Amino acid sequence: MSLDDCAKLLREQDPDRFGICLLAPVEARPKLLTLYALNLELARAPLASNEPLIAEMRLQWWIERLEDIGEGKEQTHELLTPLAQAWGTRAVAFAAIAEPRRRDTAREPHDGADGVQAYIRATSVPLAQFAAEALDAPLAAMPAIAAQAEGVGLANWLLALPALQGLGLGLWDKSPEVLGDLAGRARIALTKARDIRKTVPRRIAPVQFAGAGVKPALEAAPKGIEALAATVPSEFRKRYALGMFTLTHRWWI
Numbered sequence: 001m002s003l004d005d006c007a008k009l010l011r012e013q014d015p016d017r018f019g020i021c022l023l024a025p026v027e028a029r030p031k032l033l034t035l036y037a038l039n040l041e042l043a044r045a046p047l048a049s050n051e052p053l054i055a056e057m058r059l060q061w062w063i064e065r066l067e068d069i070g071e072g073k074e075q076t077h078e079l080l081t082p083l084a085q086a087w088g089t090r091a092v093a094f095a096a097i098a099e100p101r102r103r104d105t106a107r108e109p110h111d112g113a114d115g116v117q118a119y120i121r122a123t124s125v126p127l128a129q130f131a132a133e134a135l136d137a138p139l140a141a142m143p144a145i146a147a148q149a150e151g152v153g154l155a156n157w158l159l160a161l162p163a164l165q166g167l168g169l170g171l172w173d174k175s176p177e178v179l180g181d182l183a184g185r186a187r188i189a190l191t192k193a194r195d196i197r198k199t200v201p202r203r204i205a206p207v208q209f210a211g212a213g214v215k216p217a218l219e220a221a222p223k224g225i226e227a228l229a230a231t232v233p234s235e236f237r238k239r240y241a242l243g244m245f246t247l248t249h250r251w252w253i
Helices: 003-013 015-023 026-047 052-070 080-105 113-134 139-167 176-195 202-208 214-223 225-229 235-248
Strands: none
Touching: 003 015, 003 026, 015 026, 015 202, 015 235, 026 052, 026 080, 026 113, 052 080, 080 113, 113 139, 113 176, 113 202, 139 176, 139 202, 139 214, 139 225, 176 214, 214 225
16 A cells, blocks of 8 residues: 555545645655554454454454564555554554554443543544644644544544444443533533644644534534434535635634
């Protein structure tokens, strides 16, 4: 998989992050493209089989290959090769976003809002921080980056909940009360990020982009899962949101 292949994969399956890569400086794109492509593979690995053991073996394979990169071992894999070229031994740190996905191999729903929030903090937040690192984010910006990633991650998780329920990765209790609780936690995180937005340099703005679905998801969540299912933003809305962001670089909500 070349960088062009990574770009094609993201364009088809993660268009928001593909847009982020296009807005980032050219020199940072190899790191972002390979990081986000890896994230897609790690998200899909636990779903590769209905057998938890087989699914976990596939996820473990990725973790071990990242460890190999950390040891300086040459890679011949279509994604791992450009990843190693872009990040060097630093790529071993990406195992941190793979480990939390072990729970997905068991296809067990989350037991309440605390579990979902912990999952987002272990997956979405480190991913955003690695992406910000590719843009040379200062240490002072990391709290805002973490808060934004948590808020956006919770909102996107809510948006995906109807599909997650079918995969066994949603919630045991999907009542409007629980969904409203999650939306409230997302708002708290987003407010924190907005309040300290001045710590985030303009060049970091692309990795803070929230996308078109956050506000609709937070408004729909307290109304129940049926409302969330009807809230997926259109392609036009997604492109409009990215276009407006391109003009303003306003990422906070």
